[in-house]
Structure formats: structure tokens, C-alpha cells
Amino acid sequence: MSRPVFYNCPPSGNCYKVRLFAALAGVALDIRDVDLAAGAHKTPDFTALNPWQQVPVLQDGETVIWDSQAILVYLAEKYGKTEWWPAAPAARARVVEWLSVSVNEIQHGPADARLVKKFDYSLRYDDAVAASARTLSIIDRHLADHAWLAGDGPTLADCAAYPYLALAPEGGIALDAYPALRLWLARVEALPGYISVDA
Template structure:
């Protein structure tokens, strides 16, 4: 049995970003069921009192929060790689985009998808406003760049990818964002990439 186990659900973008990095680092791992019923058990609450996925266990270590898991995996298994630079300025750029993944991406495209696909108790109109403000900023940032933080893919790209790529599943169009589409294609071309399962597209906004 692999030392690394990942509690996840197939349609979660937060879980997907961790799966992407595990695959891209060629780390063997076992996927464990992180569905709603499992999350409500006392055993799972011992792993993560917030009862959220992903949760990654690596031997005796238990990691929660998808972005924290990305940092851990790189620091432990690929410390000298391009995934998380050591130099101060590139490292700060990575952190900035990790924050945006937890901020604008989560409360914009991700929130819209959660409402449309899973009837999440969030405000759809608010999600659309966040996405409408964020996506043009992302487009401008990527017009003359291949990746978000440096000239190579970093964990910032993986953290932002999943919910931006699935924005149409929340009714948010990417048609007017060619630089974003090129960036998504670059991520999809990386060795070890695996897509999220596709969901039906609702009516596109914008």
C-alpha cells in the first residue's frame, strides 16, 4: 500500500489540484473515499475536524487544506524543482496566486459551479460578479506569460487551474479570454495531467 493516501471526491477541484501534483511528481498514492457520508464519521473528523476534503496522509503525517498540501508535497518530495521556487520574488508570486485561488477563484468560478451543479447554498449573483472582475485581470496577466508566477509551471498554476477550467460548468463563459484558454491548454499538456470529469453545461452568462 502506498504511504500516501488521499481522501477526495471525483468532482472536487480542490482535490483535483492535489491529484494533479501527485501525478506530475510521479508519487504513488491511494485514493480514499472522501464522500459526504465518510466526512460525517468520527474517524474522518479525527483527520480533519472541519470535515472537508482533501485530506492527505503520508505515514504519520496528516495534511489538510489543498494549497497547504501542495506546499508540503513539493517541499518534501521535490524541494529543488520549479514547482515552488526558493528565490524570494518568485516564491512571493506563487503565494500571491495561491491566495487568489483561495479568494477570487474560490468565490467566483468555483462558487458559480457549486451553485449550478450541486445546489450549494451560496449566492450565484455574487459569484458571477467576482468572476466578472477576476477573469479580465487573469486574462491581462497571461497575455504575455505562459504561466502564472514564473516561466515554468508552479503549484500556483495547479491551484488556479481546476475551477477556472470548469468555469463554463457554472455558467461562466471563457470564450472571450484567449490567453486564459492558452494557459489552460498548457496545463493540460503537462506530463501526468488528468482532467476532472465533465459535467453538463448550464446556460452561459456573458
């Protein structure tokens, strides 16, 4: 059985979400780095895979999926990783809540701040800092009462949220004021199979 091909850019938090889940869940991927600096994501071949000309992209035979959240769900479903993607409606909805938070509140807070500081994106840094303070405070309060974001154990919710929260200091967003969040980061990092963004 051939491995799904995963088009990746190592520094991307959205790509890291998928690599992290695959490592934790024991899903083998054929990882192929895309040279964004050289414009490889704008070639006709890549555009045929993803018209948005962005990574990540997963190609599994005739199936092509772009968007990190969709890729996480696809892999968990395909490989039967029900501990990461529960079948019960309420449990699944709690995971989806955090998938949404990861591409909204976390993206427009810590992730945008990192884009400005690390990659010189033209975004409003002050807005990202303000959004980060609100988002991190809410997440810290949640984690003060919950070991994991969406259940009794790690789920896709944790894989989706972890990268840009862990990388927040690269955007000048300090995590000192969020002790429950920092303990959760440590729990993720202690999971068997964990890999860093640089792995």
C-alpha cells in the same frame, strides 16, 4: 516507502488540484474516495483527521494535513519538486500570491458559481458571476504577458488555479472572452502527465 494516503472526492476542484499536481510531478498517492453523500466525512474517524469535516486530507504516516494549498506545498517540499515550488524568496512569493488568489478570488467567483449550478449550493449566484468577470479579466490580462502564472514554467500556482478556471463553464461562466486564459488552459493540458478532473 509507503505512499501518502489522499482522502479525495472526485468532483471537488480542491481535491483535483492535488491529484493534478501529483500526476504532473510524478508523486504516487494512495487515493481513497470519501462518500460525502453518505456522510463519510462526518464520522468520528474522519473528523479526527480533519475537524472541519472536509476533503481533501493527506495522511503521511503521523503527519495529517488538510487544505489543498497546504497539501500542495507539503508534497512539493517532501519530494523536492523545486521546479514546482521554488526556493528563491521572490519566486516563492509569486507562487504564494496565486495560491491565495485560488482560495479567494477564484473560489468566490467561478468556484462558487459551479457550486450553485452543479451542486445546488445556497450561495448568491449573481455575486459569483460578477466576481468571476472581474477575476477572469485580471487573470486574462496577466496571462497575455506570461505563459505561466508565477514563473517561466508551471508551478504550484498553475495547479492551484487551473481546476476551478477550467471548470468555470460548469457554473455557467463562459470563457470565450478570455483568449489568454484559454491558451494557458491548453498549455496546462498539454503537460506530460496531465489528468482531467474525471481521471
